[in-house]
Amino acid sequence: MNEINKEDLKRLVEPFWLQDVMYNESICMIVREDGAVNSRTMFVPEEIISVKDVYLQKEYTEGVDYKWERGTNVITWLPGSAIPFFTQNDIHGKNEAGEYIEQYPAMDELQRSRFGDALYCIEAFLYEKQISITYRYNKNDYKGIIPEYQPERLVNVLSKLEKEKKLKAVFFGDSIFTGLDSSGKHEREPYLPALSDLVKITIEKYFDAEVDMHMTAVSGMDSVWGANTCMENCADIEPDLVVVSFGMNDGDRDPKEVRANMQKIIDSTLSKNPNCNFIVIGCMVANSDGGFLKKQKEYAIEFSQIPDVAFASVFDMHSEILKTKDFIATSGNNINHPNDWLSRIYAMNILSCMIDWEK
Known part of the structure; x- marks a missing residue:
């Protein structure tokens, strides 16, 4: 890189x-x-x-x-x-x-x-x-939705970055959060860093701080796996910040169940570190021709209603993008992964929750 x-x-x-x-x-x-x-x-x-x-x-x-x-x-x-x-x-x-x-x-x-x-x-x-x-x-x-700067939901994270200049973070989710399909993840030009690395680098540069990033996402996983493994993959790490996204692989699962799984991840992590803050992300749009576009929109709506966490919907922004662009121009596999450009859109959404770009 x-x-x-x-x-x-x-x-x-x-x-x-x-x-x-x-x-x-x-x-x-x-x-x-x-x-x-x-x-x-x-x-x-x-x-x-x-x-x-x-x-x-x-x-x-x-x-x-x-x-x-x-x-x-x-x-x-x-x-x-x-x-x-x-x-x-x-x-x-x-x-x-x-x-x-x-x-x-x-x-x-x-x-x-x-x-x-x-x-x-x-x-x-x-x-x-x-x-x-x-x-x-x-x-x-641009007439679509944009993620809000949400300092009131990231109080502890922003305080730690500003006062202590360090942060322990967890990136938890499915293959998208492992960094697929960025060019850096595949070790080819132009070597855009995997999503967690791109977020880490930006936080470090912007806040002049050190970020200890733990990427615990696993390809192919869904919110049930997330809820079942959240102790070792989130809570036991005792992070200051968890950036989490599930839903791409949940298929037709009931949106209320997916929200409950996300809530379990949050509650379990708070049981080990009550000061932890969260950024929850609604995943991108999947390719309907490939059969992967199911209830991801409903999952994003449910996630947006979880109290006391920052939230951004890549699904909504990607939907707006697809009004003028071809799906294959935004995806790294033409099915359910972002390419470099859409990975950057993911990073913009995550970072905008915690950075006041207009300050």
Whole structure:
């Protein structure tokens, strides 16, 4: 992982709703139903600063590789362009002949698989088609929900950071909280740190403090596992802060039960350290074509009603993002993990609960 300075962090994790430049937003060129090949940005750009490959090493040329019509959020692929693109078959887990590739866990020679009507892939076939665009925009164009600064629910955390300059934190959840599918987690360029590391680095830089981060998340786990293992994974660590998210893998479980499991995690941790504070996160949107979009929205609503904890809903923000963007441009596996850009959105939500960016 490359050294990250404060200027890097400004580009990576300072909230997009407070800035006027979007740095390295992920977009994908896709063959549309009408035959056009294009991608869509989150906002309508006022100026395009750069378009680069996923590794942030090769820059593409306007008028040669792509065309942008002012006043739109559509970036169009040009014939002969060096920019790779997805076909409709690609996105829906089919081969060039339009036949479905094998269901997960089977993999073909390109390391592709499928859930339902959706491609599953974490290798170059997917991520090399996620190019990066930096552009200037009007932040007032964003009409979605934003996480609130919640100092009243993080009193002990903020006091410890300001007075003692140290913090013991736990990152508890499923595969998203392990850092999948950030490039750093997969040890490839541009090496965006895993989510817990990105949050840790930012807190340390912003508060000039030391963070002892314990990442106890495990891939594939649900809120039942979280409730059953919360003593060893949270409480026994006696943290000052727990950042926790479950729900992606809870399927059709009753939202009240999922909330009760989250409450058990909170109560068990408070039994060992009554001064612990919590940030609870509603997870991202899953791919409906892959069958993973179930009751995650309801889980986020339930989590928002838990008293005395900070809360942010990535689900709501991701839903707003998907009004203008393609799902595959935001996901590291096209199913239920964030890519680098959406991992940064996760970090913005978590950090905004405890940082007053406008101060």
